[in-house]
Amino acid sequence: MAAATLAFIVTRSAPELVAPSRATPRELRPLSDIDSQDGLRFYRSGxxxxxxxxxxxxxxxxxxxxRRGLADALVHxxxxxxxxxxxxxxxxLVVECTGDxxxxxxxxxxxxxxxxxxVLCPPFPCYQELLCEPDGNCATVVGRPLLFVQVTRLRCGGFVFGLQMCHNIADAAxxxxxxxxxxxxxxxxxAPTVAPVWARELLMARSPxxxxxxxxEYDETAAGGNHDKLVNNEPxxxxxxxxxxxxxxxxxxxVAAPAGAVAGAGVRISRFDMLAAFLWQRRAAALEYADDDEVRVMFVVNARGRSPPLPAGVYGNAFAFAVAACTAGRLRESPLGEVVxxxxxxxxxxxSDGYVQSVADLMAQRGRPRFGRAARTYLVSDVTRAGFEGVDFGWGEGLxxxxxxxxxxxxxxxxxKNASGEDVIAVPMCLPAAAMERLELDVHMSLNH
Structure with missing residues (x-):
């Protein structure tokens, strides 16, 4: 990991607007009801x-x-x-295609x-210096640019590409x-290898x-309202x-231990299911919730390749949230196989068939509610297979x-990659200090038994 004490100075040029390198259509493009949900009104950084x-x-x-590649890509x-x-x-929400x-x-x-x-992995020291705008869950997306890019040249000749992209316009894929x-x-x-496809009408709400x-995932009254150990101002x-x-x-x-065989009866267990279950269980234990507190794990399920079928090249939000819930006592006492x-x-x-369409209908019916507000919820997203490592501006794939x-x-x-150069899955976490200490010990003991 990078030293937390690392500090450096960044000298920025004045921000400029990069427009498409050729004339593009001026039109209104409606976003889907999945795109338009309130919970996606923020800028995802990378x-x-x-x-x-x-x-x-x-x-x-x-x-x-x-800059040149960006202008040419914006034509498409x-x-x-x-x-x-x-x-x-x-x-x-709609997009006014202004070409601005x-x-x-x-x-x-x-x-x-x-x-x-x-090891290059969040948290990055001075990460705000590598982004155009202050990073955070800003809910103001109307009337603003949809993408912010900063290219920072380093002393060694390397560089950092930092982006902040409005989540309403695209998901990770x-x-x-x-x-x-x-x-x-x-x-x-x-031209791009994969031609972009709008097709937002495929994820619109039905009428009625x-x-x-x-x-x-949109039930704000579940899991004890807003009471949670992570919102009590503890550092x-x-x-x-x-x-x-x-x-x-x-x-x-x-997972395969006799007590955990529930998850292994001839069913393929994905690495995400296994890792999400393990960290949900250990994180909840580290936070010391009461036995009868409801705890949740919520995660993203990609809708591409499911029903309704989406054509290749769709770059809008095409996912649903899945939620598993039980009491903290049951979660703590269950063998890992049951949690998986x-x-x-x-x-x-x-x-399942129709689930994403049902989310779109719920958005229209209930005024586009936010997700994930329930307390004691572990929100996790797997981007290890999204393909970010394939991004190459001409200097090869990124470190x-x-x-x-x-x-x-x-x-x-x-x-x-870890310190030995091995390909690994990194899972950055943010917890109160005492809970983090308990989690570190539990993870170490569980994986080195």
């Missing part, structure tokens, strides 16, 4: 670290190359160069890649698709809306946990790609 030199260097600076992704408007009284452009900043930092330490297109155009390709499934600490081959093997042994079964069952429900710039109460499963 950092990509690249070495200098190589085929992409030449005489051109990284910022110059990326021209709604991203527009502005979101809100249609009353339903508060539905996205924000671009060129910067220089007096720091080298090696100064960030042996959509962001990867756009970033790969920028990379391809930066490398001189005439018909909610056909239960949606506990939080950040730590990343790493799961390589050794740790995942230890987890499989825990809870997670797998929740995933199956959210992946670290795509994860959030900071550690928040929401948790991500990220692709990283």
């Amino acid at each position: 950092l990509h670290f690249f070495r200098g030199g190589g085929a992409g260097a030449g005489a051109a600076a990284p910022a110059e190359v990326v 992704y021209y709604p991203v160069a527009g502005r979101i408007r809100e249609v009353q009284p339903e508060r539905k 452009g996205v924000v671009f900043v060129e910067a220089d930092a007096d720091v080298s890649l090696s100064d960030f330490g042996d 959509g962001a990867v698709q756009l970033l790969r297109a920028i990379g391809e155009m930066s490398r001189g390709m005439p 809306p018909v909610v056909t499934h239960r949606h506990p 939080l600490v950040q730590r990343a946990f790493f799961f390589g081959a050794k740790e995942m093997s230890a987890l499989r042994e825990l 079964a809870m997670v797998a069952d929740a995933k199956a429900r959210a992946a 670290y790609s795509g994860g959030p710039a900071a550690v928040t109460l929401a948790t991500f499963h990220l692709t990283a």
Whole structure:
């Protein structure tokens, strides 16, 4: 991990608007009811670290190359160069394709890649310096640029690509698709390999809306209202946990133990199910919830390849949230195999036919409620298979790609390398200091039994 005491100075250029390099249509593009939910009204940040030199260097600076690739990619992704408007009284969001452009900043930092330490993973020191805008869950998206990009050249010749993208316009898979297109155009390709598809009408609410499934992910009265040990102003600490081959093997042994055989009766157990179940159980124990407190894990289920079928190239939000819940006492006492079964069952429900359509209808029927407000909820998202590591602006794949710039109460499963160079899953966490100490000890003891 990078030293928490690392500090450096960044000199930024004045922000500029990068518009599509050619004329693009001027039109209104409605966002889907999945896109328009209130919980997605924020900017998702991400950092990509690249070495200098190589085929992409030449005489051109990284910022110059990326700026040109960005302008060319926006010809194909021209709604991203527009502005979101809100249609009353339903508060539905639309994109006005104005061609105004996205924000671009060129910067220089007096720091080298090696100064960030042996392991590149959030929390990154001084991460705000690598982004255009202050990072946070800003709910103001109407009328603002939809994408902010900063390219920061480092002292060693490497650079950091930092982005902040409005979540209403794209999910993780959509962001990867756009970033790969920028990379391809930066490398001189005439068009993106994957042509972007709008198709937001496929995830619109029906008229009238018909909610056909239960949606506990939008139930704000569950899990004890707002009472939670994470909202009592206690200082939080950040730590990343790493799961390589050794740790995942230890987890499989825990799941397959006789007491945990519930999850293993001929059913394939995904690494996400296993890891999410393990950390949900250990995190809840570390926070010392009362036995009768309801605790939850909530996570993203990709809707691509499910019903309704979505064409290749769709870059909008195409996912649903799955929720598993039980009492803290039951969670603590259950063998890991049973907890994995809870997670797998929740995933199956959210992946069932018609579930995402039901979410779209719920948005229209209930005024686009936010998700995840219930207390004692462990919110986790797996981006290890999203494809961020394939982003290449001409300098090869990044040393670290795509994860959030900071550690928040929401948790991500990220692709990283540990200090030995092994490919691992990194899971940054944010907890009160005493709970983090308990979690670290529990994870260590459980994986080294």
